[in-house]
Amino acid sequence: MDCIFCKLANGEIPTNMVYEDDKVAAFRDMSPVTPVHILVVPKKHYTSLEDIALEEMDIIGDIHRAIRKIAAQEGFAENGYRIINNCGKHGGQEVPHIHYHLLAGKPLTKLITD
Structure with a gap:
């Protein structure tokens, strides 16, 4: 498989890793849109949320636990952050x-209005 995120997450390509455990890797985005822009990925390849078998959905909890650890480690948990997952072509993936996408480091504008 020729997946750039698999190669980054598994250390085949050097990256600015900020977090890693046995299931999840997180590294700084090479084209950040906010002062803090970290990509959080499972080490196992899944194309999108739609590709994860129901019996493997625990990986989403693992990702969110990693995000909380990263937010605390990087010092932006208290001020807040945004998490974005684009799913499929029409979702912008x-x-x-x-x-x-874990975004922080400045106040972020509202995306959806009431």
């Missing part, structure tokens, strides 16, 4: 490996 560009890399076919499920990933979460």
Whole structure:
């Protein structure tokens, strides 16, 4: 498989890793849109949320636990952050490996209005 996120998450390509455990890796985005822009990915390849078998959905909890640890470790948990997951072509997903954008470091504007 020629997946860039698999290679980054598993250390085949050097990256600025900020968090790693046996299931999840997180590294700084090479084109950040906020002062803090971290990509959080499972080490196992899943194309998107729709690709995860129901019996493997625990990986989503693992990702969210990692995000909480990263927010505390990087010092932005108290001020807040945004988590974005784009799912599929119409959802804006560009890399076919499920990933979460963890954005922080400045006040973020509201995306959806009431």
